[in-house]
Amino acid sequence: MKVPTTESEAQLDQLRREAELNGRVDRPGIRPPGSPFPQATSENGYYGLPLLKPPVWTWEIPTYFFVGGAGGAAAVIGMMARMSGADPKLVRDARWAAAVAANVSTPLLIADLGRPERFLNMLRIFKPQSPMSVGAWIVAAFGGTSTAAIIFPRRVADLFAFTSAALGLGMATYTGVLLGATAIPIWSLHVRLLPIHFGASALASAASTLELMGNDQRALNALALGAAAVETFIGIDIERKGVGPSGPLIRLGGVLSGPVPLALRLIGGRSSRIRRAAALISLAGSLITRFAWVEAGKASAKSYTAATDRVDDIRSGSENRKPIPPVSSDR
Amino acid sequence: MAITGFLTDSTLCIGCKACEVACKEWNDVPSDGFVFSGLSYDNTVALGHSTWRHVKFVEREPRVGHGGNSGEQVTWEFSSDLCKHCENAGCLEACPTGSIVRTEFGGVYVQPDVCNGCGYCVVACPFGVVDRRPDDGRAFKCTFCYDRQKFGEQPACAKACPTGSILFGDLEAMQQAADARIAKLHGQGMSDAKLYDARDTSVGGTHAMFIIRGDERAYNLPVNPEVPTVHLRAGWTSAAIAAGAIALGSFLAFAIGGRR
Numbered sequence: 001m002k003v004p005t006t007e008s009e010a011q012l013d014q015l016r017r018e019a020e021l022n023g024r025v026d027r028p029g030i031r032p033p034g035s036p037f038p039q040a041t042s043e044n045g046y047y048g049l050p051l052l053k054p055p056v057w058t059w060e061i062p063t064y065f066f067v068g069g070a071g072g073a074a075a076v077i078g079m080m081a082r083m084s085g086a087d088p089k090l091v092r093d094a095r096w097a098a099a100v101a102a103n104v105s106t107p108l109l110i111a112d113l114g115r116p117e118r119f120l121n122m123l124r125i126f127k128p129q130s131p132m133s134v135g136a137w138i139v140a141a142f143g144g145t146s147t148a149a150i151i152f153p154r155r156v157a158d159l160f161a162f163t164s165a166a167l168g169l170g171m172a173t174y175t176g177v178l179l180g181a182t183a184i185p186i187w188s189l190h191v192r193l194l195p196i197h198f199g200a201s202a203l204a205s206a207a208s209t210l211e212l213m214g215n216d217q218r219a220l221n222a223l224a225l226g227a228a229a230v231e232t233f234i235g236i237d238i239e240r241k242g243v244g245p246s247g248p249l250i251r252l253g254g255v256l257s258g259p260v261p262l263a264l265r266l267i268g269g270r271s272s273r274i275r276r277a278a279a280l281i282s283l284a285g286s287l288i289t290r291f292a293w294v295e296a297g298k299a300s301a302k303s304y305t306a307a308t309d310r311v312d313d314i315r316s317g318s319e320n321r322k323p324i325p326p327v328s329s330d331r
Numbered sequence: 332m333a334i335t336g337f338l339t340d341s342t343l344c345i346g347c348k349a350c351e352v353a354c355k356e357w358n359d360v361p362s363d364g365f366v367f368s369g370l371s372y373d374n375t376v377a378l379g380h381s382t383w384r385h386v387k388f389v390e391r392e393p394r395v396g397h398g399g400n401s402g403e404q405v406t407w408e409f410s411s412d413l414c415k416h417c418e419n420a421g422c423l424e425a426c427p428t429g430s431i432v433r434t435e436f437g438g439v440y441v442q443p444d445v446c447n448g449c450g451y452c453v454v455a456c457p458f459g460v461v462d463r464r465p466d467d468g469r470a471f472k473c474t475f476c477y478d479r480q481k482f483g484e485q486p487a488c489a490k491a492c493p494t495g496s497i498l499f500g501d502l503e504a505m506q507q508a509a510d511a512r513i514a515k516l517h518g519q520g521m522s523d524a525k526l527y528d529a530r531d532t533s534v535g536g537t538h539a540m541f542i543i544r545g546d547e548r549a550y551n552l553p554v555n556p557e558v559p560t561v562h563l564r565a566g567w568t569s570a571a572i573a574a575g576a577i578a579l580g581s582f583l584a585f586a587i588g589g590r591r
Contacts, residue, residue: 173569191562
C-alpha cells in the first residue's frame, strides 16, 4: 500500500495541468511493469516473431514414416530369410507385411496432400536433389513390387520380392534425409543422425512385427536386439545434443525403442513371452519416435527467430540463450 | 529476356502499405484474417500464403545522433518484405512436382495448376516465406508479378510505391543502384546503412535486395540463410550407411542364426 504525500499529489496535479495545456503528457523514461515493450533488436530479432514456417504435415506423415519404414525393412528381412532358406512362413509373412505396409503408406501420403487428387503429379518428374521426389518414386516402386511379390507365383514373386527389398532399404532410411535436408533447425542439425535413427527404428519394427506374427527365429531376435542397441546409442547422442521443447516425447520414444527392449531381450530373450513384450514396446517406441520428430520440427520452427543462435536455441528453448555478438562493427 | 530484381530501400519507406494493398488487389490474394498484433504498427506480422508483401515496422531504442534521433523517441524504420527469389532457391529444389520453376525473368514461381500441396517447400524455405493455404491446399507466395512482367509491366508493389522505396528493373542495374545509394547514405552520415542480398551465403544472392540500417536480425532477416540442399550429401551418406547396415545385419542374422 502506498501513502499519498504532498509530493505525490503535487505530481498528479502537475500531470493534469500538463494534459490540459498540451493535450498530451510526455514522460520519457516511464517503464511500467512488464516493460520494455517489444522491440526489434539484435537479441530479440523482429519482436521475437518466428522466422520460419512450421511444417504443415499432420498425423498421416509420422504414421507413414512408421508404417513405410517397417514395411521396407520387412522386405529386406524377407529376402535374407528366403536366401538363407529359412522357414517359408517367415518369408511369406515378411512379404505380406511389406505389401500391406506399402498399401497403407500410399493412401496416408495422398491424404496429407493439400490437393490429393493431384497425387500423380509427384511422378511428373524425377528430381534427385529433392528427397521428396526421390521418396515418391521409391514409395511408388516399392508399392508395385511388394504387391507383385505376394500376387505372382514362386520365381516371379522372388524377382519382385528382391526388387522390393532393394527399394525397402530406401523406404527405411530416406525419410531421415527428407527431414534433415530442410531449413528446420532441429532437423538439419540432426541430418547425419536421422537416417540411421529411422533405419534402426524401421528394422526393429519389422523384426518385432514378424515376431508378433508368430515367427520365433533367433535371427529376428538378434536383429531386434541389434537395432535396440543402436537406438540406445542414438538416444544418448540425442540427449547430449538436446532437442528443445519436444525433448520429453523424443525421450519417451527413445527409451521405448532403445534401453527397454534391449534389456528385455538381453535378460529374458529365452522366453518367447518376453520377446513378444519387447516387440510390442519397440513398435510403440518407433511410432512415438516418428511423431516426436515431426512435433520437434514444428516447435523448432516456431521458436527460431533470425536472432536465435541455432544450436543454442535447440538446447535450451528461446528463453535462455547466450548473448550474440553484434554483426556490424560500425555501430 | 532481361533478368530483373527488386531493390527495397527501407531508408525511403514511409510505412504506407500501398505495396501490400497493390499486391493483394492485383493478385487477388484472399484475406489473412483480422489481427491486432500490438507490435508497433505491424498488424500484418509476417509473410505467408496470403501475404506476399509485408511492411515491417522496426522500433528500436534510441541511438542519439544516429539519423538525428532525439534521446526520448524510439527510432522507427520501415521495410517492405517479400519473397527473396533466391538464386539457389530451397523451395524450387525441394518441389517434387516441378510446380515451382524459375521464370525467364529470374524469379521463382509456383505454378498453381501443378502444385499438389505436399508442403515440402514450406520446410525448405530458409526465409519462412512460402506456405500452404489451408482452405485451398496449395502453396502460395509472391509470383514476382510474373503475369505483369510478361507484358513488360513492373510488379504491382513497385508501381504503387509513392517514394521510390521499391525499385524494380534489371538485376544488374538494381545492384548498381544499391551500391550508389549506400555510398550516398554513408556520405550523409548514415554509416549503418547496408545491403542485404545473402550473396555470401549458400543462397547465392537474391532477386529481392534490401537496404537496411544496422543489424539484419532486427528485421527478421537471417544472418546466414542456408539453402537446405547443402545438407543432402550428409543426409544421403548417412542413409547409405544405414541401408548398408540393415542389409548386412539381416544377412548376417540369417547366415549365422540359420534356419531356426
